[in-house]
Amino acid sequence: MGGEDRLMFTHEFMRNAYLAGTFIALACGAIGYFVVLRAQVFAGDALSHVAFAGALGAAALGVDIRLGLFAATVVVGAGIGGLGERARADDVVIGTVFAWILGLGALFLSIFVSGSSGEDGTAAVRVLFGSILGLSAGDVWVAVAVAIAALAALAAIARPLLLSSLDPEVARGLGVPMRVLGIAFFVILGAVAAEATQAVGALLLLGLLAAPGGAARLLTDRPWLGLGLAAAIAVGSTWLGLFLSYEIDSLPAGTAIIGVATGVFLLAALRDRVPLRARLST
């Protein structure tokens, strides 16, 4: 495999993809663990669709796509977080709002497609499904910087966040500011979502949030170990996925990465189930 690797890394775009992908996966895996713990995967899903609408909106207005992405996800993220504990479990509100945001996305797409030549239609597909193999050196450094900033911010609030996710009652009793924490968490999630959209696309971002976090949660009950495990699974999936998509011509990078992550999740779920059945039968 070493020989193939050396061949793969002679291409600059592959080096860029690995570098950016590693950091994005670290950030997604770590924050995804919290997303799963807090049972807010649907909110993460909504944010990934918001990212798509924001990027298309920026494209339709002729502004930088990255600007639209970050503005949309951070603002909506703060909004979802600000709804607070009361609306936290309310998937119906999230669903209703993001159905409309998707409708806006359809509007922007039609403006964008009709306002430009046909080849720009690929821009919409890039927003939806990512373009990790087309990152420039500048893109990579932005991705690394955003990921490190997000990880640092997450580390700063990790302890109270973990407590408030695992045991909200105790956290409230200890005077943890739950509302502020919820908003901060969603702002970080929004920034990560916006950056990850560049790599795996708005639609596949969800997989990098949910699958490693879900698998880690099934594999261990120890929170810090789970956090590390989620990040490791995300990075591993990204590495293996990139390698597979390099080796297999027609396999898109996003599909490969999500495929590997899903496989890990399935294995974790099977491992979780089989001993349970064995226990029940005895």
Place this chain on the structure above:
Amino acid sequence: MSPRLSWDLVADWEQLTTYPFMVQALEAGAIVAVMAGAIGWFMVLRRQTFAGHTLAVISFPGAAAATLAAIPVAFGYFGACGLGALALAAFGGEERGGRSGESAAIGTLQAFALGLGFLFVGLYGGQLAGLEALLFGTFLGITESQVVTLLCIAVAVLTALAVLGRPLLFASIDGSVARAGGVPIRLLGVVFLLLLGLAVAATAQITGALLVFALLVTPAATAQLITARPGRGLVLSVALAFAVSWLGLGIAYFSPYPVGFWVTSLSFGLYVLARLATSGAGWGARTA
């Protein structure tokens, strides 16, 4: 002659129904709206919006795979949604993860389905215009036979709902009491997911995978804000879905913007109005 809106409603209606494609779109829109409004009401009651959204998304790889294999797209839609419903039911059991474990499983399933869809579209040779239609739907180009198929599915789904309605309502509102009363909760849950998959597959063919929600969740959520009584809520949900789909189609016909945008915006606008009205009423009741 491009369509022009006037104050004469009869003339507008005649313009709207000049072309057969528009008549078929209105028929399909009405069928889909009635079905989605009814089953959506149960979905919102059961708090299964995430599952419903995932089923909708799963229809996308199904359609893409069917296009790739050159079989009728309808098979892809129904096959994928049926499989998806079974997968969701398998994951949705009383797992150790509980609620958070279930939502992680649903999210993973959805992302994987999208990844597959992208792969299939890529293998097909990147027909981008087709991709947009799969995701955001097209009310145009609906054939007569599609309308008939939709009607059959809608009748089947609504009949099943009518038969199951009572125990389903019971199980959705108070699961533990229903279980104690001998209602087979788990079986009902699986059957409901299958019905939802069927309805979503039919709806997605018209509205596209991403916009099913506008008809499925928003009218139902609006109805449940306005009334808690099941009978009235169901009727209201169906009426709202029907109204927004026809209005959306009508406005889209006279405007350059896509129908998906109008349908989602109208239904969201009604939801916001209902929310304002109910919170206003609550405020009035408190201060009175």
